[in-house]
Amino acid sequence: MFELFNRYWWLLFPIAFFVYGAFQSWLSYRSNRETLELIKTYAAAGRDPPPELLNRLSKRQNFDADDHGERHRPRSNYDGWYQVVLFGMLCAGFAYAAFADIYGAGEAFTIVAFVMAALSAASLAQVLFSGKKRSD
DSSP: OOOHHSSSSSGGGHHHHHHHHHHHHHHHHHHHHHHHHHHHHHHHHTTTOOOHHHHHHOOOOOOOOOOOOGGSOOOOOTHHHHHHHHHHHHHHHHHHHHHHTTGGGHHHHHHHHHHHHHHHHHHHHHHHHHHOOOOO
């Protein structure tokens, strides 16, 4: 078992991201279900639900921010650049680890370096082509 972990330790990261994504989806499902129940209550009483309640169903839930806090702040021109830099630096670090064959796991580091490069490129494309440039 220890040998298996020693060879495939890097699989912990994609598995952790998968579990985190599944948990976020479950939280979003529960929130939407509770919102629908509240809308049903309004309908049973013969009243129109508030527009904020209907808008809540069409928005993606962000459970790290409160309802009137970070989610409604204006976007700056620098939002997203930190991801480009972060993934770029991680790519450089893993590429060096693959080149130096640290721990004898050069192939694994190469795969991770390519994934980090792809994430950096995707983040760069999102920043450049999002069309939501606003000045603060």
